[in-house]
Amino acid sequence: MTDAQKNATYKITKAGTANDGTATTYTYPAWTEYRKGRTVTDATPYANDTFKVVDATTRTREGDLWVKVQDTNATNGQKINGWILYSALTATSTTPSTTPVASNQVAVNFVDAVTGKTVSTKTYTNTIDANYTAARFLKNVFSNGTDTTDSSIPDSFNNTSTAKNLDSYVSANISGYGTNNLTTANKTTNVSTIANAKFASTITIYVAPSSQLSFFSVSRAV
Numbered sequence: 001m002t003d004a005q006k007n008a009t010y011k012i013t014k015a016g017t018a019n020d021g022t023a024t025t026y027t028y029p030a031w032t033e034y035r036k037g038r039t040v041t042d043a044t045p046y047a048n049d050t051f052k053v054v055d056a057t058t059r060t061r062e063g064d065l066w067v068k069v070q071d072t073n074a075t076n077g078q079k080i081n082g083w084i085l086y087s088a089l090t091a092t093s094t095t096p097s098t099t100p101v102a103s104n105q106v107a108v109n110f111v112d113a114v115t116g117k118t119v120s121t122k123t124y125t126n127t128i129d130a131n132y133t134a135a136r137f138l139k140n141v142f143s144n145g146t147d148t149t150d151s152s153i154p155d156s157f158n159n160t161s162t163a164k165n166l167d168s169y170v171s172a173n174i175s176g177y178g179t180n181n182l183t184t185a186n187k188t189t190n191v192s193t194i195a196n197a198k199f200a201s202t203i204t205i206y207v208a209p210s211s212q213l214s215f216f217s218v219s220r221a222v
Contacts, residue, residue: 006053009116010028010089011074015047021066025082029059029066041080046080047075050092050115072116106134107202110174112209119207120174126199134197142169142194157191162191170207181208 016023024043028036055068065086071077087179101107109122126137144164167179186206193203
């Protein structure tokens with residue numbers, strides 16, 4: 001497999017009940033070990049989950065490629081971790097580009113907190129004030145430029161206003177997403193990430209579908 005294939009995340013294209021190597025996963029590549037079968041008989045509940053490939057093998061007689069996948073949903077995805085035909089997967093994203101970030105820039109990957117998919121990547125260039133820290137600069141960006149206090153004064157935004165400004169920014173710039181529906185843990189992580197940001201680096205900001213309220217009412221690991 002290529003590096004791009006290894007680094008991508010995938011969905012099961014036709015998640016369901018078929019016992020043909022395409023609809024669910026197996027404890028071993030199908031029909032290679034006696035009395036070893038499917039991990040779950042119906043993968044429909046996992047149709048929207050994303051997976052990472054952690055191993056691969058080719059069945060000798062059939063010559064087809066099987067891959068071992070792990071569900072990125074750390075809360076309830078373990079049951080379906082197993083083997084499936086590589087041809088049964090659809091790639092959803094790849095590892096973000098490693099394009100160098102300049103000394104006056106911060107790159108931000110906006111990542112769906114549940115699926116792990118990068119929904120947007122933006123690079124911000126500080127042309128406001130050479131004395132700004134990366135944290136102050138990002139707070140200015142996410143507040144749409146309303147942070148106009150002198151750069152020599154400690155950051156004026158507290159955690160609450162930082163989170164509020166970030167939600168407004170994401171909602172306005174990434175269609176269908178915001179941050180209000182994130183778990184408290186994800187919101188805290190975002191604020192900490194901004195506070196500790198450095199120029200010439202790439203950071204991750206977690207986002208959530210704007211319309212998905214109940215799904216995010218239960219805290220989950222990311």
